[in-house]
Amino acid sequence: MALLQVDDMTHYFGGLRAVHNYSLQIEPGELRGLIGPNGAGKTTIFNLITGRYTPTEGEIRLDGTSLIGLKPYEIASLGLGRTFQNLRLWRHMTVLEHVKMARYSRLSYGLSGALFNTRKRREQEQDTAEEASRLLKRVGADQYADQVVTSLPYGAQRRVELARALAIEPKVLFLDEPTAGMNPEELRQIMEIIRAIHADLGLAIFLIEHRMRFVMELCEIIQTLDFGEVIAEGTPDEIRNDERVIDAYLGKDIEI
Amino acid sequence: MAVASQTLTTRWSSLRAWLARAWHPYRPVPLLGWLAAILVAVVIERAIGAPVARALGMSRVPALFGFIIMLKKPELLFSALLYVSLIYLLPIALVARFTVRPANRIAGELIGYSLTASFLIHLSVLYAALFLWSGENDYRELVAKLAMIAVITTLSLNVVNGYMGEFSCSHPGFMALGAYAASVITILLFVDDNLLGEALLPPELGPFMFPISLIIGGVVAAAGALMVAIPSFRTRGDYLAIISLAFMFIVKSLFENLEVFGGPRGLANQPDYASLTTIFLWTIASIWVINNFVRSTMGKALNAVRDGEMAADAMTVNTRRTKMTAFLFAAFWAGVAGGLLAHVIRYINPDTFGIRRLAEVLAMVYLGGLNAVAGSIVGGVGFVIMSEALRPLEILKWIMIPVLLILLMIFRPTGLIAFREFEPEKFLRPKVESNDQGKHPPQPVQAVGDRP
Numbered sequence: 001m002a003l004l005q006v007d008d009m010t011h012y013f014g015g016l017r018a019v020h021n022y023s024l025q026i027e028p029g030e031l032r033g034l035i036g037p038n039g040a041g042k043t044t045i046f047n048l049i050t051g052r053y054t055p056t057e058g059e060i061r062l063d064g065t066s067l068i069g070l071k072p073y074e075i076a077s078l079g080l081g082r083t084f085q086n087l088r089l090w091r092h093m094t095v096l097e098h099v100k101m102a103r104y105s106r107l108s109y110g111l112s113g114a115l116f117n118t119r120k121r122r123e124q125e126q127d128t129a130e131e132a133s134r135l136l137k138r139v140g141a142d143q144y145a146d147q148v149v150t151s152l153p154y155g156a157q158r159r160v161e162l163a164r165a166l167a168i169e170p171k172v173l174f175l176d177e178p179t180a181g182m183n184p185e186e187l188r189q190i191m192e193i194i195r196a197i198h199a200d201l202g203l204a205i206f207l208i209e210h211r212m213r214f215v216m217e218l219c220e221i222i223q224t225l226d227f228g229e230v231i232a233e234g235t236p237d238e239i240r241n242d243e244r245v246i247d248a249y250l251g252k253d254i255e256i
Numbered sequence: 257m258a259v260a261s262q263t264l265t266t267r268w269s270s271l272r273a274w275l276a277r278a279w280h281p282y283r284p285v286p287l288l289g290w291l292a293a294i295l296v297a298v299v300i301e302r303a304i305g306a307p308v309a310r311a312l313g314m315s316r317v318p319a320l321f322g323f324i325i326m327l328k329k330p331e332l333l334f335s336a337l338l339y340v341s342l343i344y345l346l347p348i349a350l351v352a353r354f355t356v357r358p359a360n361r362i363a364g365e366l367i368g369y370s371l372t373a374s375f376l377i378h379l380s381v382l383y384a385a386l387f388l389w390s391g392e393n394d395y396r397e398l399v400a401k402l403a404m405i406a407v408i409t410t411l412s413l414n415v416v417n418g419y420m421g422e423f424s425c426s427h428p429g430f431m432a433l434g435a436y437a438a439s440v441i442t443i444l445l446f447v448d449d450n451l452l453g454e455a456l457l458p459p460e461l462g463p464f465m466f467p468i469s470l471i472i473g474g475v476v477a478a479a480g481a482l483m484v485a486i487p488s489f490r491t492r493g494d495y496l497a498i499i500s501l502a503f504m505f506i507v508k509s510l511f512e513n514l515e516v517f518g519g520p521r522g523l524a525n526q527p528d529y530a531s532l533t534t535i536f537l538w539t540i541a542s543i544w545v546i547n548n549f550v551r552s553t554m555g556k557a558l559n560a561v562r563d564g565e566m567a568a569d570a571m572t573v574n575t576r577r578t579k580m581t582a583f584l585f586a587a588f589w590a591g592v593a594g595g596l597l598a599h600v601i602r603y604i605n606p607d608t609f610g611i612r613r614l615a616e617v618l619a620m621v622y623l624g625g626l627n628a629v630a631g632s633i634v635g636g637v638g639f640v641i642m643s644e645a646l647r648p649l650e651i652l653k654w655i656m657i658p659v660l661l662i663l664l665m666i667f668r669p670t671g672l673i674a675f676r677e678f679e680p681e682k683f684l685r686p687k688v689e690s691n692d693q694g695k696h697p698p699q700p701v702q703a704v705g706d707r708p
Contacts, residue, residue, distance in 0.1 A: 050570060051569075052566070052569075071569070071574075072566075072569035072570055073568075073569050073570075073571075073572050073573055073574050073575065076569070076570050076571060076572040077572045081570075082570050084566075084567065084570075088564045088566060088567035088570075089563075089564070089567070090559055090560050090562075090563035090564055090567065090568075091563050092559055092563060092627065092675055093556065093559055093560070093563070097553075097556055100553050100556075101553060101556060101557065101560050101568070101571055101573065102571040102572065103553070103572075104553060104554070104557060104571065104572050104573045104574075105572035105573075105574075106572075107553055107554065109552075109554075111554070111581065113552070113554075114548065114549050114552040114554040114555060115545050115548055115549055116545070116548060117548040117552075121552060125552065125553060128553065164571060165570075165571075167571075168571060168572050
């Protein structure tokens with residue numbers, strides 16, 4: 001069985017079928033992409049796997065554990081990290097606090113530690129802070145550590161979000177449009193960072209993207225989604241030349 | 257018109273420059289220096305306050321920095337101002353200014369010795385000043401007690417309304433639960449009361465049982481909070497506000513209808529256990545514990561939930577448990593504050609914990625500032641002193657205070673001190689002025705290293 005295995009997942013919003021018979025296998029260290037026109041159901045798939053919604057039908061397993069019915073924070077603790085399409089940073093917290101927060105489930109000092117500032121708590125907070133600085137350095141945002149996120153340039157905010165997702169020590173990392181709204185320079189940076197974390201950590205990455213060039217360059221295998229169904233799956237070259245993909249993006253010629 | 261506004265702005269900026277110049281010599285004064293200066297001023301007042309007040313034409317020592325006298329007898333305005341300058345401002349300014357060096361040295365050595373010891377010494381000086389100040393008359397003591405209880409209440413509400421970002425209105429309800437629970441225990445056990453019968457235990461045990469009864473009061477309040485939280489935490493925002501408001505009224509009418517506890521007539525005869533020292537210790541404990549909590553990553557999770565619950569969830573934060581813990585924790589402290597209040601005024605009835613109390617607590621939180629422990633301390637103390645100082649205005653007071661709050665909302669919408677972390681250890685450090693540093697290279701730091 002694959003590291004992340006999704007079998008025949010279907011989801012309805014009321015009477016609307018948002019996702020139909022979706023299947024996915026991600027092996028360790030794989031870099032996969034998910035593309036599709038607007039409204040195809042890409043983010044819904046992310047939200048289903050990460051536990052925001054519970055699928056109407058189907059099975060999801062991470063490392064053999066079924067994720068159906070688990071709460072989002074439980075799924076995250078099992079090793080499924082994610083970023084969001086429109087940044088979801090906490091506007092009153094510093095960059096370092098963001099990354100520390102993602103280590104929440106690993107803190108074991110408990111309520112007594114939090115209330116009475118025990119030695120265990122001080123040690124754990126210290127370790128967490130060091131770990132967080134290390135991750136910030138990895139994404140090149142360590143110079144912002146003590147700043148409030150809202151004062152950061154957009155590209156840096158994206159990198160902070162990435163560091164935060166990495167801090168949960170994910171087995172699989174979901175990136176929801178990591179390049180949305182970025183300028184070419186920021187785009188180049190984020191691409192390098194994604195490549196680097198993929199190579200260094202051997203992390204499995206699954207990403208949604210709109211910029212074709214970015215996906216084609218980065219991913220090994222790409223799924224194309226249209227109206228909640230996978231219409232094509234394959235290497236970048238196969239996808240580029242696939243009739244159905246072209247139709248989905250550009251529309252079909254209709255004989256009148 | 258333009259000319260007038262320009263002269264006004266230049267005047268304003270020159271005033272600010274003047275203030276900055278006047279403040280300059282005081283910048284290197286460490287907290288210890290200020291506390292010592294305040295202590296000296298209070299000692300001076302206890303020694304010669306009364307004759308000075310009489311010489312200035314006042315019948316006795318002004319109780320609250322002369323505010324009440326100014327409002328009651330405007331003709332004594334200048335005497336009151338003069339008294340405050342002579343007894344408080346001048347000694348404080350002089351002592352603070354001329355003890356800069358020893359104060360910094362002592363502060364440095366203390367912090368080098370041990371943080372805890374430094375803490376305790378600062379607190380003892382503060383306590384000594386407070387004790388002497390409030391020893392002057394009963395009214396001052398009452399104001400000091402009410403101010404400290406207000407700090408506990410404000411802090412605990414800030415955990416929910418500030419840190420967690422919900423608008424909870426049930427705080428007076430939690431205070432009522434704590435107040436009734438603690439009162440029932442102390443009256444039942446240590447007082448011969450018409451309502452609750454004869455004392456069950458010898459009254460000598462009372463002061464030892466008092467902390468326990470307060471804790472029980474807090475736990476009862478937390479149990480009440482659990483009852484609000486279970487149904488209402490599925491909702492957020494306005495709905496939670498309404499449910500918590502309903503809870504406050506339910507608690508109030510519960511006690512109105514419980515004849516065992518005196519019904520609408522309330523409970524009296526609480527023993528006099530809430531001394532200044534007791535309340536001071538509880539206040540310090542609450543500040544310490546709450547500050548520890550909100551500065552930990554577990555406490556910061558509240559901010560994460562407030563600013564983006566979905567992201568918090570995705571970052572392994574158990575959002576429901578986080579909110580629940582904080583809500584119960586806040587209710588616990590509200591219950592403790594209620595128990596203390598009951599033993600200060602030594603009479604409670606359901607009306608004590610009504611909508612007026614709610615307005616007061618909310619005003620203190622929003623005046624002081626959201627998401628800031630220091631803000632809550634300032635808000636609680638400031639509001640109590642303001643509301644006592646404006647007492648001579650009688651009904652006008654309830655116009656003045658809302659007007660002040662409206663002005664605050666316009667000019668500082670988040671409160672006086674908001675979204676700031678409270679780091680007490682930072683205040684304990686000595687402050688060495690830059691030109692002083694040349695002469696004495698970082699002496700206190702060396703002292704740290706020298707100590708084994």
